[in-house]
Amino acid sequence: MQYQNDLLQSSIPPKQKKSNYVNHLILGLVCAILATASYAFFSVKSTSSTLDEIALTIPDITTNIEQPIKLPDTNNTLLETSTTPSKASHKPSMQSLSTVWQEHKIKPGESLSAIFSKNKLSKSDLHKIVHANNIGSQFATIRAGKSLMIGLNIAGELSHLTYKKSPYEELKATRLEDGNFNVELSLKKIERRISSASVTIHSSLFVDGISAGLSNQTIMQLADIFAWDIDFALDIRENDQFFVLYESLYINDKPIGTGNILAAKFINQGHPTTAIRFKDPTGKTSYYTPKGNSMRKAFIRTPIPFARISSRFNLKRKHPVLNRIRAHKGVDYAARTGTPIKATGDGKITFRGKQRGYGNVVIIQHGQQYSTLYAHMSKFRKGQRRGSHINQGDIIGYVGQTGLASGPHLHYEFRINGKHRNPLTVSFPNSNPIQKKYKTAFLAQAKPLLNQLESLNKTQLAQKIQ
Numbered sequence: 496m497q498y499q500n501d502l503l504q505s506s507i508p509p510k511q512k513k514s515n516y517v518n519h520l521i522l523g524l525v526c527a528i529l530a531t532a533s534y535a536f537f538s539v540k541s542t543s544s545t546l547d548e549i550a551l552t553i554p555d556i557t558t559n560i561e562q563p564i565k566l567p568d569t570n571n572t573l574l575e576t577s578t579t580p581s582k583a584s585h586k587p588s589m590q591s592l593s594t595v596w597q598e599h600k601i602k603p604g605e606s607l608s609a610i611f612s613k614n615k616l617s618k619s620d621l622h623k624i625v626h627a628n629n630i631g632s633q634f635a636t637i638r639a640g641k642s643l644m645i646g647l648n649i650a651g652e653l654s655h656l657t658y659k660k661s662p663y664e665e666l667k668a669t670r671l672e673d674g675n676f677n678v679e680l681s682l683k684k685i686e687r688r689i690s691s692a693s694v695t696i697h698s699s700l701f702v703d704g705i706s707a708g709l710s711n712q713t714i715m716q717l718a719d720i721f722a723w724d725i726d727f728a729l730d731i732r733e734n735d736q737f738f739v740l741y742e743s744l745y746i747n748d749k750p751i752g753t754g755n756i757l758a759a760k761f762i763n764q765g766h767p768t769t770a771i772r773f774k775d776p777t778g779k780t781s782y783y784t785p786k787g788n789s790m791r792k793a794f795i796r797t798p799i800p801f802a803r804i805s806s807r808f809n810l811k812r813k814h815p816v817l818n819r820i821r822a823h824k825g826v827d828y829a830a831r832t833g834t835p836i837k838a839t840g841d842g843k844i845t846f847r848g849k850q851r852g853y854g855n856v857v858i859i860q861h862g863q864q865y866s867t868l869y870a871h872m873s874k875f876r877k878g879q880r881r882g883s884h885i886n887q888g889d890i891i892g893y894v895g896q897t898g899l900a901s902g903p904h905l906h907y908e909f910r911i912n913g914k915h916r917n918p919l920t921v922s923f924p925n926s927n928p929i930q931k932k933y934k935t936a937f938l939a940q941a942k943p944l945l946n947q948l949e950s951l952n953k954t955q956l957a958q959k960i961q
């Protein structure tokens with residue numbers, strides 16, 4: 496939550512709104528109050544459009560849900576379902592015809608066993624259900640706030656037990672004639688439709704994105720996709736625009752959330768960058784430029800997305816604590832204590848411990864030439880040590896003010912062959928482009944998406960001119 500609040504607060508700093516700064520001063524408060532309100536009206540008509548919903552039904556969901564951020568364990572559950580021992584020989588008992596249902600709302604801390612006791616159900620039935628097959632134990636994952644539906648037969652015995660795990664998964668236990676239970680997990684088919692949005696930034700990526708109907712999840716994905724090209728804390732300007740095509744997930748025509756971004760175009764300070772999602776036949780998914788270059792670079796620009804820079808790389812800086820000239824060989828990011836710090840590139844931890852002045856420090860070596868340093872951490876990420884291999888974006892520790900620091904912040908250094916470089920301006924090596932053998936498939940898949948992005952862009956332009 497704390498992280499999300501930081502993101503929401505990361506709006507355009509006034510000094511960056513150069514062209515409109517004077518206007519804003521004149522219009523003052525009125526403008527500030529009206530801005531949000533009027534934008535909300537405009538956005539409905541001109542900037543946000545979830546219009547182009549092209550039904551894109553995908554028959555086999557096992558192959559299509561590889562990144563459902565809010566749909567955990569999908570692949571696992573699907574696998575488990577397919578291996579359900581079918582008790583075809585046992586038919587559900589006749590008693591199921593006259594089932595009396597009751598709902599039990601699960602309270603915090605309430606176990607299945609406690610629920611059975613409260614409802615005067617047999618503990619032996621509970622044991623049979625949990626051990627019915629490899630799915631039975633999933634009944635132990637019940638969560639407070641949700642409901643269990645309890646079905647009793649004429650004899651007052653438990654005949655059915657159902658639990659809605661998620662909008663698309665339902666666990667069902669059914670009593671069989673022999674007194675045992677069959678447990679199955681039924682899955683609803685998720686339909687993926689393509690939604691689109693066109694957003695002009697007036698306030699911040701988050702505020703304007705949400706006004707245009709995007710979910711937090713989609714906005715975070717967008718920030719991740721462009722993380723190598725755009726520093727969302729520093730580079731965003733008023734009137735920057737983005738166009739995004741993303742999946743909306745539906746069950747029986749009811750929206751249940753959003754899936755992946757399929758393509759997006761971001762126009763930052765007049766400079767457009769386009770990204771297209773591609774899944775190669777081995778199942779590896781990545782975002783590429785229209786020409787098939789990877790959107791990824793060997794390094795991301797900032798270890799804390801959206802954080803405010805409190806001190807830049809400066810070889811003649813007056814030290815705030817020591818109060819004398821001392822080179823500042825890194826960049827400081829002000830953030831609350833506990834904010835996660837991400838490794839900016841793949842590499843290996845070569846130091847993790849205390850350093851004078853720097854407090855708790857992690858140093859990562861990236862191949863032969865590059866290394867990065869992260870200082871003043873409040874604590875390290877559990878489970879990592881010197882020698883641990885780290886992937887780009889992995890959390891390595893948390894912001895603090897250990898060592899010589901006037902407030903909680905991250906001090907971040909970037910070195911090439913041991914020499915300090917400015918992390919904000921140094922040019923990063925590129926990551927691998929799309930493999931040659933997949934290029935034709937990629938270009939074919941990219942074309943309609945690019946066309947759609949372009950038409951969003953054109954519509955926006957036409958609306959501006961009017």
Ligand SMILES: [Zn+2]
Pocket residue numbers: 806823825826827905906907
């Ligand atoms: Zn510093």
